[in-house]
Amino acid sequence: MEINLISDTVTKPTQGMLEAMFQAEVGDDVFKQDPTVNELERYTAQLFGKEAALFFPSGTMANQTAIRLHTRPADEVICDKWSHIFLYEGGGVAANSGVSCHLVDGNRGKITADQVRQVINDPEFYHAPTTQLVSIENTTNKGGGACYELDELQKIRQVCKEHGLKYHLDGARLWNALVAKNQKPTDFGQLFDTISVCLSKGLGAPVGSVLVGSSEDIKKAIRIRKLFGGNMRQAGYLAAAGLYAMENNISRLAQDHQRARELGQVLASKSWIKEVAPVETNIVIFTLQSKVDEKVFLEMLKQKSILISSMGQGKLRMVTHMDYRGVMHDFVIDVLSRMEF
Numbered sequence: 001m002e003i004n005l006i007s008d009t010v011t012k013p014t015q016g017m018l019e020a021m022f023q024a025e026v027g028d029d030v031f032k033q034d035p036t037v038n039e040l041e042r043y044t045a046q047l048f049g050k051e052a053a054l055f056f057p058s059g060t061m062a063n064q065t066a067i068r069l070h071t072r073p074a075d076e077v078i079c080d081k082w083s084h085i086f087l088y089e090g091g092g093v094a095a096n097s098g099v100s101c102h103l104v105d106g107n108r109g110k111i112t113a114d115q116v117r118q119v120i121n122d123p124e125f126y127h128a129p130t131t132q133l134v135s136i137e138n139t140t141n142k143g144g145g146a147c148y149e150l151d152e153l154q155k156i157r158q159v160c161k162e163h164g165l166k167y168h169l170d171g172a173r174l175w176n177a178l179v180a181k182n183q184k185p186t187d188f189g190q191l192f193d194t195i196s197v198c199l200s201k202g203l204g205a206p207v208g209s210v211l212v213g214s215s216e217d218i219k220k221a222i223r224i225r226k227l228f229g230g231n232m233r234q235a236g237y238l239a240a241a242g243l244y245a246m247e248n249n250i251s252r253l254a255q256d257h258q259r260a261r262e263l264g265q266v267l268a269s270k271s272w273i274k275e276v277a278p279v280e281t282n283i284v285i286f287t288l289q290s291k292v293d294e295k296v297f298l299e300m301l302k303q304k305s306i307l308i309s310s311m312g313q314g315k316l317r318m319v320t321h322m323d324y325r326g327v328m329h330d331f332v333i334d335v336l337s338r339m340e341f
């Protein structure tokens, strides 16, 4: 029994999800004739209180499409220094949209309205790039699953409004934030111009992300998705998994959060741990005391079939998910409790 805590993307479809996929009615989505994709897009748009939505093969493509749609070459995007769009999308902001990132030194991946205000370039000062977009991440990936308070997001919205900036949410793990903070999708739909959400992380679908926004923006997004090569034909089989995921697998995220908290608590009780970052959702980030060799530690866990990842600079990460079941959790807790150095 392998226990994979490397990411919540490692889940495989359950029997129920596979059955929903088998039964999907499909058509050619490039002609918008796939009823299941159309239903997924209608469902997601409605969930967030937005006019329209578009299905994507990946979260990266959904974000890159949003950036392209909101900017013109030479513009600037404001985002946190740990943003997925900056660190983990292959430099796509530059390659796909010809824009640069103005990085903000946030707290665990979260930025504030004051920080945003401070870095907006004066549009009259033609030496500087034109600030065009603010991109937020919730929950934060590298920030360890930290969640925003709605009032800070509202304040940032206000700054965007005052300066005519677009406002995008990279909500790959927004589902986790909704559950952890007891927030509603429409709370976010009201604030942002566009939101991307992943179906293939905590929700357990095999593939897929959705971008929601106004009809006008999504119309532009279809053209950009085409340009990026993201059109799919009988994608209804995948959309069926996504619909099943949204209908069945959101509230159960609370269990992933509970298990992550318990992992964090056990780690915090060990003398060989230096620090455990606050556990807000399903991600546990921690560092070892200098006397413990990271490679040895990872190897010891691997011997017990427990896989976790290193984020560099001494940071280690565990991510809980649907396929990390109760028996596995009990075993991991036991192994960690007994470990001594």
Ligand SMILES: *Cc1c(COP(=O)(O)O)cnc(C)c1O
Pocket (backbone or CB within 6 Å): 057, 058, 059, 060, 061, 063, 084, 085, 137, 139, 140, 141, 170, 172, 173, 198, 209
């Ligand atoms: C996973 C993730 C994405 C998208 O990833 P894909 O692997 O392209 O689906 C985007 N943003 C954040 C914050 C993520 O964690």
